Amino acid sequence: MESADTPPESKKHPTPYPLVFMRFRPAWAYIDGIREFGRFFCQTTFGTQELADRACVVIQETLENAVKYSSNSADSELELSILSDGQSIEFSVSSLPDASHLSSLRQELNGLQTLDPEQAYLAAFIRASNEPDASARLGLARIRYEGGVELAMKEESGGRIRITATGKL
């Protein structure tokens, strides 16, 4: 994990390396602590409560998805990184999901991109209301709307995927 000694410096220089990099086993018990670290880090580094709140949503929901759908294999560690070039912020989560989860994730992300973030969040609420016995599936839409970020998924070698959430500082 790395961070600037003097937080304002992070705004002055494009950063080719993550401000934060963490690797850990996909356990639910870690999520609260990592989210609150993310809140503290963004508040301290960038000095805005608004960004700290957005970071919490992005970190909570991306890590929940990653933990829920991670494979049980020994190399299924999660990686979380936070990067900034002084203009934007990027949260990136790499995981090794069960293969069965990939197509539904792809479909969900593609569906989201067809609507603006607010419309997509409202649509997710309506779907949840109409399908009381199905899982909530509010998380990704919430990340976009409440987190103020756009989402992208990249498939990497070894079956890993990387979810990237990018937004303005």
Place this chain on the structure above:
Amino acid sequence: MSHFSSVQIPKAETVAIQLTAPNQVKLSGTITQKDPSNDLAGFFKALHTAALADKLTEVRADVSGLTFVNSSAIRLFVDWATWVKNERGQRYTLRFVTSRNVTWQKTSFMALMSLAKEVLAIEQVS
């Protein structure tokens, strides 16, 4: 004692729950369990059923002290609003008391309002 006041409060690790009036429930803390419905879905359903039995015209759910919740917890509020919306007979207004200082409450309850505005009310406190 009213049905509403007699509803059993579940034990949940990170959220404090109080029935503070014959039509008011107050939640504070955080809800980020993997499946919060295990603790809370039955409780919300019991409050809904009790509110109907008591013929309440309004139920106040004070969530202003809930500093953070995950989307699975937001789903529970969607479900509660849907139960009230789908009620055929006498129904009540479900009033969420929210904090204007807590970001997730502003965004999520605005979305919830658009889903069931005929049965919901949102009250903001500082």
